Amino acid sequence: MTILVIAEHDNKVLAPATLNTVAAAAKIGGDIHVLVAGQGAGAVAEAAAKVAGVAKVLVADNAAYAHQLPENVAPLVAELGKGYSHILAAATSNGKNILPRVAAALDVDQISEIISVESADTFKRPIYAGNAIATVQSSAAVKVITVRATGFDPVAAEGGSAAVEAVAAAHDAGISSFVGEELAKSDRPELTAAKIVVSGGRGMQNGDNFKHLYALADKLGAAVGASRAAVDAGFVPNDMQVGQTGKIVAPQLYIAVGISGAIQHLAGMKDSKVIVAINKDEEAPIFQVADYGLVADLFEAIPELEKLV
Amino acid sequence: MKVLVAVKRVVDYNVKVRVKADNSGVDLANVKMSMNPFCEIAVEEAVRLKEKGVATEIVVVSVGPSTAQEQLRTALALGADRAILVENAEDLTSLAVAKLLKAVVDKEQPQLVILGKQAIDSDNNQTGQMLAALSGYGQGTFASKVEISGDSVAVTREIDGGAQTVSLKLPAIVTTDLRLNEPRYASLPNIMKAKKKPLEVLTPDALGVSTASTNKTVKVEAPAARSAGIKVKSVAELVEKLKNEAKVI
Numbered sequence: 001m002t003i004l005v006i007a008e009h010d011n012k013v014l015a016p017a018t019l020n021t022v023a024a025a026a027k028i029g030g031d032i033h034v035l036v037a038g039q040g041a042g043a044v045a046e047a048a049a050k051v052a053g054v055a056k057v058l059v060a061d062n063a064a065y066a067h068q069l070p071e072n073v074a075p076l077v078a079e080l081g082k083g084y085s086h087i088l089a090a091a092t093s094n095g096k097n098i099l100p101r102v103a104a105a106l107d108v109d110q111i112s113e114i115i116s117v118e119s120a121d122t123f124k125r126p127i128y129a130g131n132a133i134a135t136v137q138s139s140a141a142v143k144v145i146t147v148r149a150t151g152f153d154p155v156a157a158e159g160g161s162a163a164v165e166a167v168a169a170a171h172d173a174g175i176s177s178f179v180g181e182e183l184a185k186s187d188r189p190e191l192t193a194a195k196i197v198v199s200g201g202r203g204m205q206n207g208d209n210f211k212h213l214y215a216l217a218d219k220l221g222a223a224v225g226a227s228r229a230a231v232d233a234g235f236v237p238n239d240m241q242v243g244q245t246g247k248i249v250a251p252q253l254y255i256a257v258g259i260s261g262a263i264q265h266l267a268g269m270k271d272s273k274v275i276v277a278i279n280k281d282e283e284a285p286i287f288q289v290a291d292y293g294l295v296a297d298l299f300e301a302i303p304e305l306e307k308l309v
Numbered sequence: 310m311k312v313l314v315a316v317k318r319v320v321d322y323n324v325k326v327r328v329k330a331d332n333s334g335v336d337l338a339n340v341k342m343s344m345n346p347f348c349e350i351a352v353e354e355a356v357r358l359k360e361k362g363v364a365t366e367i368v369v370v371s372v373g374p375s376t377a378q379e380q381l382r383t384a385l386a387l388g389a390d391r392a393i394l395v396e397n398a399e400d401l402t403s404l405a406v407a408k409l410l411k412a413v414v415d416k417e418q419p420q421l422v423i424l425g426k427q428a429i430d431s432d433n434n435q436t437g438q439m440l441a442a443l444s445g446y447g448q449g450t451f452a453s454k455v456e457i458s459g460d461s462v463a464v465t466r467e468i469d470g471g472a473q474t475v476s477l478k479l480p481a482i483v484t485t486d487l488r489l490n491e492p493r494y495a496s497l498p499n500i501m502k503a504k505k506k507p508l509e510v511l512t513p514d515a516l517g518v519s520t521a522s523t524n525k526t527v528k529v530e531a532p533a534a535r536s537a538g539i540k541v542k543s544v545a546e547l548v549e550k551l552k553n554e555a556k557v558i
Contacts, residue, residue, distance in 0.1 A: 014381065056433040070438065071447050093468040097450050100403065100438035109402045111522040112433045122527065125433055128326045132335050133530050140523035160370065175481075179463060196558070201534060220558060228487070238453075239471050244429065245487050247469075253557040263325065268406040270535070274555045276547065282540075291538040294547050303422075304544040309552075309558055 001030030001120065004081055006089040006098070007048050011038045011066065014047040016193050017090035017156035022051055024147040025088050026155060027117040033053045034162070035080060039066035050081050052156040060167040067178035068094050074101035075171040079129060080107065081142055085120070091146040091248075092267060099146050108140035113248075115151030127253075129244045129267035150250035150271060175250050184237045189242065190213075198251045199242055199269070200227035201280065203298055212299070213257060216306045218283020225249065227259045243268035258298050261286025276300070302303035310479075313419035315410055316348040316384055318377040319412075319430040332528040344380045345365045349387075350485040353492040355423055356388035359510045363457050364421075366390050368415050374398050374404045375388025378508060385503035386495035392508040403431075405513075405520040407439035412516035413536065414444055419480065421462065426451050426484040431521060437484035442556075447477035451486040 003025045008015035018034070025032045034048045037060040045059045058080065064072040081087045085101060089095035091113045103110035114123040115133075122137045123145065191197065198217045200210055210224070217224045225242040226235065242249055244267035254272035259265060261277070261284055269275070270289055277290035278301050280302065287293040294301060321343040326335045344352075359365040369389040371377045372395070381392035392491060395409045414422060416471070427434035441448035449455070451463025453472065456463045457479075465474045467486045513520050542548045551558045 005528075027353060067473075067475075074442060074529070093466075096434050097438065097448070100435035101442040101448070103435070104404060104407060104439035104442035107404075109404045109522055110433075110435050110439075111524065112435060127529070127534070128320070128335060128430055129432065131326050132328050134531050135527040137438050137525045139525070140421075150399070172445075173445075175478045177476045178475050181468070181471065181473040183471040223393075232488070237471065238467055241445055244432070245427075253395075253551070253555070270532075273533060274551070274557050275538070276444060276551070287538070289535050289538075291535075292547055292550055293538060293540045294544065295540065296544070298471075301544050305548065308544060308548045 001028070001085040003028060003030050003032050003088060005032060005034045005036050006077060006087070007036045007093065008090045008092055008094055009036065009038060009041060009044040012043060014044050015092070016138040016154060016190070017092050017149045019051060019157060020149040020152045021088050021090045022053060023038070023152040023155045024114065024117060025086070026053050026231045028086055028120050030085065033058060035060065035077065037065040037076055039063050045089045047157070049162040049164050050158050050160050050247060052158045052159040052233045054162040057153055057162050059164060060169060060213070062170045064170060064172040068098065069176050069178060070098045070101045071173040071176045072171050073098050075173070076103060076169055077102045078156045080106035080167065081189050084142060088145050088147055091148050095146050099144055100238060103144040106142050106144065108142055108144055109138065110146070111136050111138060111146045112146050113148040115148050126176040129263050130270060132209045145290065146247060147304045150248055160296045168295055183241050188217060189221065189223045191225055192247050192249055194251055196220050196222035197229065197249050197251045198222045198255045199225035199259060200230055200235070201227035201259030202233060202255050204230060204235055207235040212302045216302055219306055219309055227265050256286050256290070257302060259286055261289065310368045310420035312358060313414065314351050314367060314384065314389065315422070315424045316352065316371050316380050317426055317428045318371065318373050318380045319343040319345045322346055322429055324419065326388050328529055328531040332530055334529050342376070344383055345428045347485050349492040350487065350489050351423040351425050352384045352387050352389060353490045354485060357490065358457070359388065368393065368417055368419065370395065370410065372397060372401065372409050374478065376553045381505050381508055382533055383495060385506045387493065387524070389505055394508065394510045395523060396510055396512055397520065401435045402522045402524055403435035404439055405522060407436050407443055407520045409513060409516060410440050410509045411437070411443040412518050414440070422478065422482045424482070424484045426486055426526055427464050437482050441546040444521045447481045447482045449475060449477055449481060452483050453484055453486050455486045461547045503536055507533050
């Protein structure tokens, strides 16, 4: 068995989610190869070669792969992937975009967002917004799988010494092009990788009030998230959204402030180790999943909390 | 141009589902069913394209049981012109649905196909991408903005770090994210009118598509329950618990 892991990167840095994906591959067992498809991504390939447990790094360097356009990257992965038993990618927006296109090209069903490996062909994944866990078995010759990062502890980023090999294959479908991107700037830890997450909801009342959460987060070294209500109301940008339709997080500590706790939101955070809820409505459903609940006005509680931690 | 929209009948998003005692699946007997929320956004976007004079005809398609006709009628009441049901009683995988939709795309030849980014029951997030692969079209997934100009479409996509814009040659596939638009409600007169709009029923056999699957669901379980928490009285007590009991700060 040989497993192909698709590296998640921006041509400069290997994204941490790749380490969780390699961890899932290690649980399946067999040789692990990592594919770095991009343009000028030499540093990413070097980083991938150092990841513990990686046997080989394949580098496909071509302008067509610069922005991870699925029309170009998916045929590459499908072509290389034919020789592998499994193809794995992180369930990031890139992985979700590219991998189903690969699976269809290989004419196999995909398994999305696995949270555990039962055996080489059997996996667990959440369905119905995390309200049920399905065990799925695949009989496909090549098993195409996306991995939920929070389901697997990352492997060490150092310690490996894999061979780096160039791949010549160039695919340019010529039906899509990159126009531009607008990335939100933040100095705080990345939401999906943070040990502590502080999230605000509709109860924050406006975007300006999020400064209270930022102050608390900075003191705790935490990332700041939000519920869909806060995003839809325009308080914060949508890449901060935690939930079924946003990001899935599982930090050591999740502090939900002014969030009622709708099913959609819980799907994104209920695997956190410790959940704290601060809400003035003591009937709010968030208290049913919170380890520690505080019924209080957040505008008094948050500044006090910031002072005490 | 012709726009094809795919919709799915799913358990209503407000329903808290329960896993069956024999672990064969979730209990959907007597549970309220609705159109998948992302599909509502897809229908709304198609209707807006028609209102702008970009789209000339909206065909809405669903793959599912005969009861999915209800969701197709809803889409017709929202502004779709005609509907196609590919009737199939069993649950199909995303790949099987994508193959059936590909057969409908071949038949209808739309310039744009709009789907939701994921269905809230299976949470797969695969069908649109798979349909794009099978038809050889470009894909604009997780769209928050769609602009058609000439023979291409500019799609602004929600990605992990922010937003990205790609340009796709038509015909193309777009999957909707939550912020693409705010779906409208169907008015009573439109619901009445929708009953007279054409609804064609097809079968996988008639389309010549095999729905065989390489995936098998072995069992479905309830997730591990969280142990009951406690309510603290003050911020000071909360900090004390987090430091000394939970040891997370």
